[in-house]
Amino acid sequence: MIIRICLLTLYGFCSAVLAAEQNLLDSAEQAILYVVGDDVQKQPYEELDLQALEDAADILSRTIEYYDLPLERNLFVHQVFIKALTILNFARMELDQNVHIEQLERGLKKVDELLEHNPNISDFGDLLFESGHIARFLLEAPRLGYQYWHLCAKHAHAGCMNILAFNYFSGGYGIRQDIEKSYYWHNQTYLTGTRFHCAGVYSARIAREILFLFPEVSDDKKWQDWSPEIDELIRQLEENDEANIANMCGKGQSLLKQYLYELTDNNKPNVALLEHAKNIIKSAQTSENEGELIESFEIIGRADFFDKSLNLLQKIEDPFAKCNIAFNHTLYSQALKATQHSDAVFSIMSALDSEICKQNITSIELMRTKGTW
Numbered sequence: 251m252i253i254r255i256c257l258l259t260l261y262g263f264c265s266a267v268l269a270a271e272q273n274l275l276d277s278a279e280q281a282i283l284y285v286v287g288d289d290v291q292k293q294p295y296e297e298l299d300l301q302a303l304e305d306a307a308d309i310l311s312r313t314i315e316y317y318d319l320p321l322e323r324n325l326f327v328h329q330v331f332i333k334a335l336t337i338l339n340f341a342r343m344e345l346d347q348n349v350h351i352e353q354l355e356r357g358l359k360k361v362d363e364l365l366e367h368n369p370n371i372s373d374f375g376d377l378l379f380e381s382g383h384i385a386r387f388l389l390e391a392p393r394l395g396y397q398y399w400h401l402c403a404k405h406a407h408a409g410c411m412n413i414l415a416f417n418y419f420s421g422g423y424g425i426r427q428d429i430e431k432s433y434y435w436h437n438q439t440y441l442t443g444t445r446f447h448c449a450g451v452y453s454a455r456i457a458r459e460i461l462f463l464f465p466e467v468s469d470d471k472k473w474q475d476w477s478p479e480i481d482e483l484i485r486q487l488e489e490n491d492e493a494n495i496a497n498m499c500g501k502g503q504s505l506l507k508q509y510l511y512e513l514t515d516n517n518k519p520n521v522a523l524l525e526h527a528k529n530i531i532k533s534a535q536t537s538e539n540e541g542e543l544i545e546s547f548e549i550i551g552r553a554d555f556f557d558k559s560l561n562l563l564q565k566i567e568d569p570f571a572k573c574n575i576a577f578n579h580t581l582y583s584q585a586l587k588a589t590q591h592s593d594a595v596f597s598i599m600s601a602l603d604s605e606i607c608k609q610n611i612t613s614i615e616l617m618r619t620k621g622t623w
Contacts, residue, residue, distance in 0.1 A: 278313040281306035285334045295341040307334040314360055328364055329377045336380045339388050354384050378402035379409045392424030408446035411439045420612040433460045433467050444486050448499035454480045455504050462511045477508055502530030510581040524551050542566055546575045550582050556591055563598050573607035584623055
C-alpha cells in the first residue's frame with residue numbers, strides 16, 4: 251500500500267490522498283465486475299463497448315501500478331486485466347481496427363514482473379493462458395506465446411497443455427513437430443480427469459487416435475486401452491450433469507471412431523457399436539439444419555456411402571464440422587481400401603482453412619509419408 255505520512259499540518263492533503271486511493275480501489279472493483287460480467291463475456295465483438303472495456307483495463311493497470319496488493323488478490327487483478335486486454339484487442343482485430351501493440355506489450359511486462367517477484371506461484375489460473383494468446387496471435391510472437399504456455403502447462407493448466415499437445419502434433423509457428431510430445435501432453439490433459447469438464451475426454455480421444463495411427467509412440471499402451479478410460483470419464487461427467495448428458499463430450503463421435511479403428515484392424519464391422527454411435531449423435535440433434543451433418547454420419551456403413559459421401563461433405567457449411575466428418579469418411583474409405591475415394595475426400599479437406607483442419611490434414615500427410623495410406 252502507498253506509504254502515508256500524515257502530519258497534522260498536512261491533514262487535508264492526506265485526506266485527499268486517502269480518498270483518491272479509495273476511489274481507485276472502488277473503481278477497480280467495478281472494473282473487475284464489468285470485465286467478468288455478461289456485458290463483456292457473453293457479447294459478440296461487434297456489440298462490445300470498446301471504450302468502456304478500455305477504461306476498465308486502464309483502471310486495473312493503474313491499480314496494479316499503485317498498490318502492493320496481497321499476492322492472491324494481485325494475481326486475480328492481473329488475470330482480469332490481461333483478460334480485458336485480450337478481449338479488447340481481439341475485438342479490434344475482428345472489427346478491422348488497429349491492435350494496440352504498446353498497450354499489449356505493457357500488459358505482458360506487468361505479467362513478467364509478477365512472475366519475477368513471485369517465482370513460487372503455482373496457481374496461474376488463466377493468466378499465462380491469455381498471455382500466450384496475446385503473444386502468439388496479437389503480437390505475432392509465437393515463441394514468446396509458447397514460453398507462457400509451457401510455463402502454465404507445467405502446472406497442469408488444461409488449456410495450455412491442450413495447446414502444446416495439438417501444436418506439437420502439426421509443428422510450425424515457433425514449435426517443432428514432435429508426435430511423442432503431442433501424445434505426452436494429451437496424456438497429461440487426460441490425467442486432469444473431469445476437473446476441466448470435457449478437456450480430459452477430448453485429449454484422451456486424440457491420444458487414442460495417435461496410437462491408432464502411430465502405435466510406435468508408446469511401448470506400453472495400445473489404442474484399444476484408451477476406450478474404457480474415455481468411457482469412464484464420460485460416465486463420471488454424465489453422473490454429475492444429468493441435465494446435459496445427450497452426447498456428452500462427443501460420446502457418439504468417440505464411439506464412431508472406435509468402430510472405424512476396429513474395422514480397420516479386424517476387417518469386421520461391429521454393427522451394434524456403429525448403430526449405438528449413430529443413435530447418440532442423432533439424439534443430440536438440435537435443429538433440422540443439422541440434417542446434412544446427421545446424414546453424413548448416417549451413411550457410414552451403408553451401401554450408398556460412396557455415392558453420397560462427397561456431395562454431402564460439399565454441402566456442410568461449418569468448416570470445423572466438415573473437417574472432422576471428412577476425416578471419418580477418410581478412415582472409412584481407408585478401412586475398405588478405397589484409396590481413390592479417400593484422395594477425393596482429402597481434396598475437400600485441403601480446401602479448408604489450414605488452421606481449422608490442421609490436425610486431420612497433418613494426420614493424413616504423415617500416414618502418406620509412412621506409406622500406410
